[in-house]
Amino acid sequence: MKKPGKMLMEVLRHAPKKPATEMYPHVRPYVPERFRGRLDFIPGKCIGCKMCMRDCPSKAITINKIGDKKFEAVIDLDRCIYCGQCVDSCPKDALLMTTDFELAQLDRRKLKIVLKDAGNATDAKPEAEPEKPVA
Template identity: 40%
Template sequence: MPRYNWPLLPEILRTLFNRPITVQYPFGPLEMPERYRGRVDIQAEKCRGCGLCVRDCPASALELERVDKETFRLIYHPDRCAYCGQCEESCRFDSIYLTNDFVPGTPHRENLTTVLVDRKPEEGEESGGDDEPA
């Protein structure tokens, strides 16, 4: 009768009684590490539309559409984003940051595009001048 060498037998017996390491993702939320770089978000009230984040983004994931000094839109394209955090580093006003959330999946790229800031002059406020009547 041949004699078999079972080098994996101790490993098999050890893992037989342990819980699985995998996570049941669709049925339960994933716990992401604290420093995970997820989608870009912004505190819109702090954003001044200076464009430093747009200029420094190596993947061109941010786009600034400016109408005048006070009216602008900051658009985020997560399909282009490298999640490097350069936009967060270059923002002087600490308005842009990376969350630890996933970017939701979609079959169409255009559905991923997000308008982060849509700043328009308030009612009764003229865009372009900071002069107050005397």
């Protein structure tokens, strides 16, 4: 039957329900397990092969040698496109993606982070992600 106001009942039915909008700053949003957030680096595992630098589409990661078999990762968070290719490319699982997504800064310089000490690697899990991708 063709008549106007077809969605009226739907609207009324939803009127007493709570909003579908996410109440973000007040309520923490659900972040999926596989979310690709800020990069993390486990210096002890890095062998300095620089495969991550080679594959990074946006030249966001730099691995520097800071001592004998010691490496630091410099990550430009403003360049990073959060694709996670470096995590896939790393042969030693020295890189991993955290679920940290609140990365906005007022000062651009703060977006350049240097990860060199084991203590820096926050959220670092002893094992890499359970679903280790191929390739």
